Amino acid sequence: MATLNLNAINKSFGSAKVLHDISLAIEDKEFVVFVGPSGCGKSTLLRIIAGLEEATDGSIIIGGEDVSDAHPVDRGISMVFQSYALYPHLSVYENIAFPLRVQKLEKSDLDGRVQRAAEILQLTDKLDLKPGQLSGGQRQRVAIGRSIVREPKVFLFDEPLSNLDAALRGDMRVELTQLHRDLDATMVYVTHDQIEAMTMADRIVVLNGGRVEQFGSPMELYHHPKTKFVASFIGQPN
Ligand code: ADP
Ligand code: MG
Numbered sequence: 001m002a003t004l005n006l007n008a009i010n011k012s013f014g015s016a017k018v019l020h021d022i023s024l025a026i027e028d029k030e031f032v033v034f035v036g037p038s039g040c041g042k043s044t045l046l047r048i049i050a051g052l053e054e055a056t057d058g059s060i061i062i063g064g065e066d067v068s069d070a071h072p073v074d075r076g077i078s079m080v081f082q083s084y085a086l087y088p089h090l091s092v093y094e095n096i097a098f099p100l101r102v103q104k105l106e107k108s109d110l111d112g113r114v115q116r117a118a119e120i121l122q123l124t125d126k127l128d129l130k131p132g133q134l135s136g137g138q139r140q141r142v143a144i145g146r147s148i149v150r151e152p153k154v155f156l157f158d159e160p161l162s163n164l165d166a167a168l169r170g171d172m173r174v175e176l177t178q179l180h181r182d183l184d185a186t187m188v189y190v191t192h193d194q195i196e197a198m199t200m201a202d203r204i205v206v207l208n209g210g211r212v213e214q215f216g217s218p219m220e221l222y223h224h225p226k227t228k229f230v231a232s233f234i235g236q237p238n
Contacts, residue, residue, distance in 0.1 A: 002153035002186040009058035035197040036207035078152035084143030086131040093127040096145040117148040
């Protein structure tokens with residue numbers, strides 16, 4: 001069970017308070033989107049969940065276990081970033097296998113995991129190519145493959161599509177929604193794009209100025225916005 005609970009997370013950088021008392025209960029296998037304007041604290045919150053940034057106070061519980069002080073690699077979490085640095089000199093196979101190389105897995109285990117990830121991401125016939133021979137969308141899929149092979153309990157995505165053009169972004173939205181179904185994993189997806197949030201999420205967290213404005217289904221937010229901000233933000237996609 002990969003439930004994800006955030007309890008009263010606060011974060012300050014020096015005297016600047018960027019997250020205010022964030023508490024959220026995310027269910028096992030949910031696809032939750034954090035949406036909000038640039039600078040509202042989305043990446044900081046995600047990085048705190050991943051363990052790449054320390055909260056000023058508050059706790060993070062994954063699958064019932066308090067991981068607040070756990071090392072990032074021990075949290076059962078994998079994060080996909082906006083700028084995905086692939087190794088240009090390595091094949092797609094080796095790029096996907098990379099996180100496993102340090103884990104000393106049996107060769108057959110490693111190969112099985114890479115092949116499964118490649119199948120899910122439709123990269124099976126690309127495994128021998130180098131990143132430079134791939135399209136932008138295929139490269140992003142390789143980056144996601146690197147997350148999948150680690151078999152995390154929770155996937156975190158920080159604006160993974162924002163470097164792609166509009167058409168490709170549309171395709172990748174569908175692919176990621178499908179991926180969520182195939183993997184049956186808990187996913188937290190950060191975006192500033194309301195359309196992405198509305199079309200992909202089981203539930204949406206609207207953040208503004210480091211505070212949760214509302215947490216609910218796309219329809220709840222659309223039909224029953226709790227605040228003026230939510231009404232205008234969800235009502236006026238850009
Ligand atoms: P978002 O991802 O929603 O655009 P961020 O989480 O990146 O927002 O940033 C939230 C706020 O925290 C911003 O005001 C940003 O300038 C500030 N911030 C983020 N990281 C740091 C840091 N390492 N040091 C100081 N301020 C930071
Ligand atoms: Mg960000």
